[in-house]
Amino acid sequence: MIYTSGNWGFTKRRLLQSLAAIAVMWFSRTSEVNDMPTPKVSVAEYNGRTLNERIDAALADLPGGQGRLHVGPHPDGRNWTWSDWTVDPTDYNGVHLDIDRTVTIEYPGDGVAITVDPQGDIESQDSLGKMFTLEGGIWRNTGNTTGWLRGIDVNRAVINPAHVSGLTNDAGTCFGIQLRNNEYWSEDVIVDGKYVDIDVGVDLVPASLTGGNGTDSFHDCRFFGTFTGVRGYGFRWEGEPFDVVCGATVILAGEHAVAHYLNGNFQDAVFQGSDSESINPHPDTQASFEIGPDYYHGPLLLNHTDHMGVSSASDVAALFGIEVQGQELRIKNLNRPETVFTMYRDGTVDFTENQP
16 A cells, blocks of 8 residues: 555544554453452462461451462561461462571471361362462471471472571471371472471371371472481482482481381482481491381482481392593492492593302
8 A cells, every 4th residue: 555645644634543442441451350369479468376266267368269379578587387287279279388598487386387288189289280389488397397398198399498497306206397197198399498306207198107097108209308317218209209319418327327217119219419427436336228118119229328228138139320430421329239230431441249
């Protein structure tokens, strides 16, 4: 089309009218959006004696149960306090706690600080995405605590605090994270963060031990982070933690402490770049691994840094590791430390057989 001075004036008016209409529509939609409840709420705006009571109040106010709960500093500048709290993420559209990594939360109780119990609703967690997520927070357990967080038949949960301390009790049984199978299973859970002063870092309790009707499966869980000052077990692996990945660092402190108690089916499980060492060495009583009576299908250890060896009879089972040391690739059975297959940079190989 060839524009003349006449039709250009008409076209310009139509263009301005169209732009004005678009602007009205945009401001109208913006106003409507701004009037909608925000999907992220600040817990500090709600009432409650403890932080978890405020969280309950905030959860009830989420639009359609959707959104994140943000926890910042206490309005008075002091630490938040916490009491025993049980939550079912399937009552909402999942539960997502977004806690500033510099915020301190004190739990003075002798029970379990956080219990995540979906009441056996596996479908809502797996198919509908109604999961539990906790990120951040400096958690201080100051009582004779049973444990910090217990998940019962949880699936697809994410647990990543900034720092958790005081995980010891008089009985020596306090846990940082416990995954417990009752009527179903606990799978596809991600654990990360820093845990300090611990009786048991991660405790896997299958249905065969709880007496429930569920399974022993902890399939596809992922464990990272650092567990330091361990008095008992860094990880107590029971049941069927097959296809798990563990990249955690475990630092022992107790005289009889063990980084990993292996007692179950570890088929396709990988310990990748994990580390076990001690800040209070007792070479005769501490161990990187202790093999239990129900151990079979051991995990593959990839570049696992092992400082304390294996506590078990060498004829119980194999524990294979692959590592790169300088210009050498080594394959060895940690349960028979003198059995090592080594491949050098030039392609030559060496095999040192175990001496009975």
